[in-house]
Amino acid sequence: MKATIIRRGMATLTGMLASVFLMVGTASASEVTISHYFSGPFTSVMQDVFNDYNAATGFTMKDSPVGHEDFKTDILVRGASDSLPDVFSYWAGARVQFVVDSGDLSPIDDMWNRDGLDNVVAKAIADSATLYNGQRYLVPMQFHYAGMFFNKKVMADAGVMEMPTDWDGFLALCENLKGQGITPIALGSMNRWPAQFWFDYLILNTAGPDVRAGLMDGSVAYDAPEIADAMSIWKDLVDAGYFAENANAQTWTDASDKVAKGEAAMTLMGTWITGYWNGLGLEPDVDYDFFPFPTINADAPVSVVGPIDGLVISANVQNMEGAEAFLSFFVSDLDTQVNWTNAVGAVSANVNVDPSVYNALINRVISTVGDAENFAFNYDLATPPPVAEVGLSMFQEFMENPDDYEGILARAQESAQAAF
Amino acid sequence: MERSALYWRVVLLAAPVTVFAVLVIWPLFSSFFYSFTNWNGFNPEYDFVGLENFAKIGSDRLFIGAIINTTIWMVAAILLPTLLGLALALLLDSKVPGGPIFKTLFYLPICLSAVVVGQIWIWIYQADWGLLNTVIRAVSGSSFNYAWLAKPDTSLGSVIVAWSWQQTGLSMVIFLAGLTSIPNDLLEVCEIEGASTWQRIRIVLIPLLTPATVVVVALSVINSLKGFDILYIMTGGGPFHSSDTLAMHMYNESFKKYLMGYGSAISVVLFLIALTIIRIYFRNLKKVDEIYG
Structure with a gap:
């Protein structure tokens, strides 16, 4: 009797564990995982972007926001354990270069050319922030001054x-x-x-x-x-x-x-x-x-x-199509760019965004950056x-x-x- | 029947042993392995560098600072909760009014997570409106706004105070349990013989509390070696590494400077230090066992 109870218990436990592993292992094919450092008041703004993207494309963004400072460590730990999300936000420059050199990012040249992002992203920003070792890896979310x-x-x-x-x-x-x-x-x-x-x-x-x-x-x-x-x-x-x-x-x-x-x-x-x-x-x-x-x-x-914040795609991406579509959507969709940049107090890198959507102060920021030699x-x-x-x-x-x-x-x- | 019992022992032990092997043994050996490499934590490719990481430790001034801070941290984190816990236990054992309430109050901090304790003390130490400076301003009438956690001279000490505040309750409870096991006859003899309170404590209570002291010190050693979270919350090893302990230095080198190989070498050194302390402790524990049964 005692052995039967134990066996039943073990069987139940095994079943529960198997269910958990199955749930973990079978992420929906339409799901795109993302991690970003826009926490606190910016979480809801990012959620609005996800909702718009989901509605527009049929993909589902599954996010895990991390605090700004903790993100710097969190993403490294996830990289070390080969569990990077499909997409993550990162800072353009030496930090992206470091991850590119480590072989943890997927190049996005095909998507960049297919979606005509040369006509979307300001050339100065595209040249300085998206190219690493001769290939495109990053789509700018916005830039700050x-x-x-x-x-x-x-x-x-x-x-x-x-x-x-x-x-x-x-x-x-x-x-x-x-x-x-x-x-x-x-x-x-x-x-x-x-x-x-x-x-x-x-x-x-x-x-x-x-x-x-x-x-x-x-x-x-x-x-x-x-x-x-x-x-x-x-x-x-x-x-x-x-x-x-x-x-x-x-x-x-x-x-x-x-x-x-x-x-x-x-x-x-x-x-x-x-x-x-x-x-x-x-x-x-x-x-x-x-x-x-x-x-x-x-x-x-x-x-x-x-700084220029950007979105990158990890090398172990599970849903490349959904990930590329999200990067393209984020930088190209004008409503998204306007809402996002206004909420975080930044300037869009999208040349098609009408400057009149920004207040006078941000327009002076745009002029200041535009007038600078470097x-x-x-x-x-x-x-x-x-x-x-x-x-x-x-x-x-x-x-x-x-x-x-x-x-x-x-x-x-x-x-x-x-x-x- | 005998074989069936053995079978179930193996089956039931398999789960915890597997968890222990995956979460403790595997990372431990991984650290040893990576300490001989120049792995950066991201790149799947790395080179074996032999003892280069260990050689670098000798010339790393931040490592030297971390060793000094770790020594201060361990000595203070063992002494303060032990002495304060003993003092409180003796006080509360003398039937002070409201004893049970004080026992609960003093024990309460140990129930809080290090994150909560750290945040409470960050508020207490806050320069402009923190409790400590507010009290000092009220008493002294000055415009005192010393930034306790942001000054290199006081950052580590301030965290030690917060740590001791949390850990003292645990020591107190263990000492109180030890005090209840001391025979009343001995205390009555002290009273009849006219021993002073200090003599009673020094000659009777403290020696008979040795088994409890061993437990308190053991827990303090183990907890102080694990004491990373409260430092991370309160100072993060700063300002400019002034409160770095070895664990914090290892974390910074591994996860902030992306020098996982070097960080692993520091973790190996930390492991060896912990192993030495634990060996010394077990050797002394055996002696205490022989004396007190």
């Missing part, structure tokens, strides 16, 4: 009507604000990456894009005089007390909140801040505005910095990931000990050299 976003009321109350275009003007603005008891700059470097825009712009505006490109590929040392000069300018700003206290204890949203509440005047951040502030009820051009990073060296080409990926997307880790920690250490910037650069060079 990092600029100096400020609280209009704080500036107006301080009597500032004209925003600075050169470095002397910027220093005068900071001194003026500080003199009136207003913290000029908020920075949230707790997650490290927000500090990179300062590093990027200071190098691009002093040493220029070639030196910066050399730093990114290892041909220029971190302790080179040009890099030390840029850091000394940053140090002067910290020493002058222009940055809000405890930058390393604040996230980028904390810093954005400081500006939104008028506790600081401005923050150097990407255009996603507009999506965040709009969500808080702030209005572009009424409550906030932006100005481009001021010119330091007039001889250096005008550069803008920003579009550079921000630091952690421009240099290989192992090196980026070195630099990101370096920025945090610098914010704590700016006086030791030469020592910090020397140690960074030692670590970067090993990482390269």
Whole structure:
């Protein structure tokens, strides 16, 4: 009797396990799996895209959103265990290059040509963000631009009507604000990456894009005089007390909140801040505005910095047809591009999107980017990931000990050299 | 009948042994294997580099920092919960009013996950509106806004305090159980002989609590070696590696720098350290067993 019960129990257990394995093993042929880092308020916007795509094509998107910072590790773990989803979002530049070199992505040249994406994606973005080792791998979801976003009321109350275009003007603005008891700059470097825009712009505006490109590929040392000069300018700003206290204890949203509440005047951040502030009820051009990073060296080409988020297809894709269709749909469908870019506070890479769908501030961003002589990926997307880790920690250490910037650069060079 | 019993033993043990082999033994040997490679975690192709990863460990200043932090972490994570747990157990065993309520309150943190505990203490340590700085400001009247978790001098110590807050309840309960097994006759003799409270604790209670102490220390050692989650939540090893332990350093090298081979070498070193500590512990456990039966 006892043995019969055990046998029945075992049989039931075996049946349950078999059912689970069968359920796992038989994903629907129309299903396209996707993982992305647009969590929080952006999850529902992405879900709307999925719903529209499902309705338009008959495929079914099955998503697993992961938090922005956790995604960087999560996708690596999934790659290491050959369990990458069909499609995933990723940052164009060195990070995609790393995954391409690892053989974990499928090229999309056939789909690109078949769907005529040359006539859809802006050429400058297509050239810089989608081609790796001579093949197409990525479709841009949108692009962002990092600029100096400020609280209009704080500036107006301080009597500032004209925003600075050169470095002397910027220093005068900071001194003026500080003199009136207003913290000029908020920075949230707790997650490290927000500090990179300062590093990027200071190098691009002093040493220029070639030196910066050399730093990114290892041909220029971190302790080179040009890099030390840029850091000394940053140090002067910290020493002058222009940055809000405890930058390393604040996230980028904390810093954005400081500006939104008028506790600081401005923050150097990407255009996603507009999506965040709009969500808080702030209005572009009424409550906030932006100005481009001021010119330091007039001889250096005008550069803008920003990331391009994209969609890629994994090498172990189960539903290539559905995956390719989704990438094409995301970048080509005008309603999707308009809704998506407006929600995340970004600009579409689709040349067919009518600029009038954007507010005046985003249109000025488009002009600023269009007028620039050089579009550079921000630091952690421009240099290989192992090196980026070195630099990101370096920025945090610098914010704590700016006086030791030469020592910090020397140690960074030692670590970067090993990482390269 | 005998063969049938053996058959079912094998069948029923097969599942847990398989799970253990897949989830523990296989990754363990994989780590050993990858520690001799330059695998980046993504690329299916890699080269064998011999002992290169282990040689690199010697010149890695972040590894040296992580070893120092791991030592501080382990010593503090063993001493603080043990001493605080003992103090609380002795206090609560002396029939203080509201004893059962305090026991529940002190034990409660151990029921929380490390993520919850970490988040609670992040709020407590928050520079501008956190509980700790608010109290300090109220008491001192200053505009104190020290960022406890963002300063290299205090980040690790702050996490140790949070960790000890969570673990103390467990030590307290084990010591309380140990105290109930001490014969009342001995305590009455102490009272008749006029022993002071300190003498009673030092000469009678602490020696007789040795078996409970062994359990507490063992759990503290094991838990401190596993103590990765709370560090990950509260500081992530930062700011700029100031609170990196070996486990955190291994994670950063493997999953952030994509140096899976080197990360595996660090995990092998961590494994050997843990093995040494556990061997020492078991050797001493045997001695305690011989004394206390």
